[in-house]
Amino acid sequence: MSATVETAKAQPAVMAAKQIKQRRPVSRRSLRVVSIMSPLVILVSWEILSRVGALDARFFPAPTLVFQALWDEAKTGDLWNQSQHSLSRLVIGFVVGAVPGIVIGIVAGLSRVVNAAVRPLISGLYPVPKSAIFPLFLLFFGFGENTIWYFVATGVFFPVMINTYSGVANVAQIFYDVAENFGARRGRVFWSVALPGAMPNIITGVELGAGMGLIMLAIAEMLGGVGNGWGYMVWNSYQLFRIESMYAYLLVFALVGMLLALIVGLVGRRVTPWITRH
Amino acid sequence: MSIPTATAVDTKIRIRGLTKTFTVPGGHVVTALEDFDLDVPQGQFLTLVGPSGCGKTTFLRMLAGLETPSAGTIELNRGTAGRPENSMVFQGDSIFPWMSVWQNAAYGLTVRGVAKADIKDTVGHYLDATGLTKFADTFPHQLSGGMRQRVSIARAFANDPEILLMDEPFSALDEQNKTLLQAELLRIWDETRKTVVFITHSVDEAVTLSDRIMVMSAQPGRAKAFIDVPFDRPRDVLQLRHQPEYGEIVYDIWSQLKEEVDKAKQQADERVVSSKRSLFRR
Numbered sequence: 001m002s003a004t005v006e007t008a009k010a011q012p013a014v015m016a017a018k019q020i021k022q023r024r025p026v027s028r029r030s031l032r033v034v035s036i037m038s039p040l041v042i043l044v045s046w047e048i049l050s051r052v053g054a055l056d057a058r059f060f061p062a063p064t065l066v067f068q069a070l071w072d073e074a075k076t077g078d079l080w081n082q083s084q085h086s087l088s089r090l091v092i093g094f095v096v097g098a099v100p101g102i103v104i105g106i107v108a109g110l111s112r113v114v115n116a117a118v119r120p121l122i123s124g125l126y127p128v129p130k131s132a133i134f135p136l137f138l139l140f141f142g143f144g145e146n147t148i149w150y151f152v153a154t155g156v157f158f159p160v161m162i163n164t165y166s167g168v169a170n171v172a173q174i175f176y177d178v179a180e181n182f183g184a185r186r187g188r189v190f191w192s193v194a195l196p197g198a199m200p201n202i203i204t205g206v207e208l209g210a211g212m213g214l215i216m217l218a219i220a221e222m223l224g225g226v227g228n229g230w231g232y233m234v235w236n237s238y239q240l241f242r243i244e245s246m247y248a249y250l251l252v253f254a255l256v257g258m259l260l261a262l263i264v265g266l267v268g269r270r271v272t273p274w275i276t277r278h
Numbered sequence: 279m280s281i282p283t284a285t286a287v288d289t290k291i292r293i294r295g296l297t298k299t300f301t302v303p304g305g306h307v308v309t310a311l312e313d314f315d316l317d318v319p320q321g322q323f324l325t326l327v328g329p330s331g332c333g334k335t336t337f338l339r340m341l342a343g344l345e346t347p348s349a350g351t352i353e354l355n356r357g358t359a360g361r362p363e364n365s366m367v368f369q370g371d372s373i374f375p376w377m378s379v380w381q382n383a384a385y386g387l388t389v390r391g392v393a394k395a396d397i398k399d400t401v402g403h404y405l406d407a408t409g410l411t412k413f414a415d416t417f418p419h420q421l422s423g424g425m426r427q428r429v430s431i432a433r434a435f436a437n438d439p440e441i442l443l444m445d446e447p448f449s450a451l452d453e454q455n456k457t458l459l460q461a462e463l464l465r466i467w468d469e470t471r472k473t474v475v476f477i478t479h480s481v482d483e484a485v486t487l488s489d490r491i492m493v494m495s496a497q498p499g500r501a502k503a504f505i506d507v508p509f510d511r512p513r514d515v516l517q518l519r520h521q522p523e524y525g526e527i528v529y530d531i532w533s534q535l536k537e538e539v540d541k542a543k544q545q546a547d548e549r550v551v552s553s554k555r556s557l558f559r560r
Contacts, residue, residue: 174372181342181366182386182437192385196376274376274417 061244069244070251079252086217086229089145090256093152094213101160101209102202108161109168110194122162130155130212131219143225148217151224155216159208167201168194200275203268210260218253230256289355290441290473291318291341296350298336310336312498314350318441318473325476325484327535328494328502329542334477335369337499338445341475342366356440362386365434366443370450373418373429379405380414382429386437404432407466424455428462435466441473449479460486461515468512481531485524486515493534496541503534 043063049055050062061069073079108115134151141147175197179189221231230249237246269275296314299307310333318324326334339345341352342364354363365386373382381388383405387397405411408428418426427447434442448456460483467474478484484491488507495502507527509518518524 174368174370175374177344178366178368178372178374178385179389180344181364182389182433183362184389188389192377192389193374196374199376272376274419276419 058243061247065244066247066251069242070248073245073248082229082233082249083252085226086221086231089148089152089221089229090213090217093149093217094156094210096149097153097156097213098160098206098209101157101205102164105161105164105202105205106168106190106194106198109165109198110190115165115169122158126158126162130216134219134223137220138224145226148220148224148226151220152213152216155212156209159212160202160205163201163205163208164198167198167205170201171197199272203264203272207261207264207268210264211257214253214257214260288320289317290320290322291316291475292351292353292355293317294351294353296337296340296352297348298333298340298345299348309498311340312500314500316492316501318475320355321471321473323467323474323476323487323489325478325488325491326494327478327481327484327491327531328499329496329535329539330479331542331546332494332496332538333499334494335445338366338443338475338477341441342443354440362390362437362439364441364443365437365439366445367427367430367434367447369446371418371423371426373426373433375418378415378417379410379421379429382418383410383432383436385433386439390437400436400438401432404436404466407435407469408432408462422455424451424459427451427459431459431463431466435470439472441475442467444474444476446477446479448483456480456483457515463487464511464513464515481528481535482519484531485527486513486518491531493531494538496538497545502538505531505534 046055046060047062047064050057050060070079073082104118108118130151133154137147137151137154141150171194175193176189179193184192217229218231218234220226221229222235226232230252233249234246234253237243237249293314293316296311296316297309298311299309302308314337326337328334336345340347344366356363374385377385380401384397384401387400392400402411405414408431410425410428410432413421413425418429421429427450430447434444448459451459464487476484476487485507491505491507492501493503493505494500505527508523509521
């Protein structure tokens with residue numbers, strides 16, 4: 001124990017110099033090439049392994065076949081059809097979850113009484129696995145769209161609310177002092193201090209919430225008996241052993257997830273222009 | 279706040295018997311300020327110097343309305359109706375990171391609902407005076423510490439308050455920036471000659487800026503001595519230091535202050551010892 005401490009103490013100057021030398025600058029361009037190559041390499045090897053039979057093509061169909069299946073779904077209009085159902089559920093669920101999440105988060109961040117009331121409920125409910133409460137939602141709302149909306153909303157609500165709360169609670173006291181000193185009343189304090197101060201955290205909450213919303217959507221469409229939507233298509237394709245189609249809809253989920261992150265990122269940059277990003 | 283008729287017209291701030299006590303964790307009651315009297319004439323630049331923990335900031339926060347006194351009165355002789363009572367330049371970073379320099383400087387006026395054209399004139403003037411005009415649309419994180427403190431000063435002056443309060447506004451700046459900002463502050467202040475209550479740790483800063491300096495005692499804070507600074511205005515921050523009286527005044531303040539600083543240090547040491555004792559008891 002003491003020996004390691006000694007060597008660590010004796011080394012640092014030399015070590016640091018070595019590390020600096022070893023760390024060659026990598027150009028932005030070559031980093032981008034690496035980022036594009038890594039998935040391509042995997043896809044191409046998958047394709048080859050599947051074609052030559054090293055991978056069982058029944059479970060791991062070649063990527064080209066998956067793209068073909070997706071293209072077929074798009075051509076027949078099925079993809080758009082399923083997407084309409086899923087997108088509307090996602091959007092409605094997201095709004096129903098995010099809006100109260102932001103409002104309750106801000107109020108809890110501003111009022112110690114509300115915080116004291118809300119905190120035990122949140123810490124009691126949050127750890128329950130979301131998938132485990134789906135039967136409860138079926139009991140309450142039956143098989144139908146309502147169930148999916150509220151289920152997605154529940155998933156969105158927690159990350160949005162928790163992040164918004166911590167955002168508001170962590171706005172430095174000095175900014176509230178300034179607002180008070182310059183005569184700002186409640187509404188003004190909210191719009192000029194609490195909300196913009198919490199905005200970076202709200203964006204983080206929304207980002208996490210959108211991801212969680214997609215998970216909830218998949219679960220609800222698989223188990224909610226609605227008979228359509230991306231999640232249903234994944235499950236149905238699996239049951240009918242149309243594995244290409246199952247992969248195709250998994251691909252849809254991946255693309256939608258990336259698109260959501262992109263949208264939230266763009267909106268986030270718009271509403272927090274004072275934050276520098278790299 | 280009614281002003282007694284006995285008060286001279288040119289007294290801007292009249293403080294009588296001001297006391298502030300805090301209950302600290304553990305149940306001890308600490309007296310930050312006790313039976314504190316002070317008159318500040320209209321247009322005076324008054325600076326408070328005192329050892330750490332003597333209640334300077336507490337006093338200023340009570341003047342600013344951010345803390346309520348435990349006892350005593352603060353009376354403000356108000357001039358024009360509708361003007362805000364006070365604006366504070368806070369210690370450290372206090373400008374809103376999410377607002378541009380312009381929006382920050384305009385904050386007080388925006389809150390009060392002043393007409394857009396008037397805001398434009400006033401804010402434009404003070405951004406100009408603080409050399410911030412070309413940074414009007416910049417966000418604070420792109421500015422240096424000195425620039426950010428200029429925004430804070432512009433924000434307070436633009437609000438056109440009855441009195442200005444400054445809580446160690448330059449303490450976080452390096453020596454060169456400090457000198458620059460002191461000069462700028464004096465230049466801007468000369469335009470309006472508002473009543474100022476300024477707090478600092480720096481005796482040099484106090485002598486450079488003030489008409490009168492109040493040396494505060496260690497806790498509980500009281501006025502220990504008043505020192506008048508006779509230099510003419512407008513002042514040149516550098517020329518001032520050449521004058522023979524400058525050194526005398528600085529020495530005078532230090533000799534008053536030294537005893538209190540020692541006392542404050544002793545108090546701090548005792549606090550550490552007693553908190554250690556209570557730890558052992560547990």
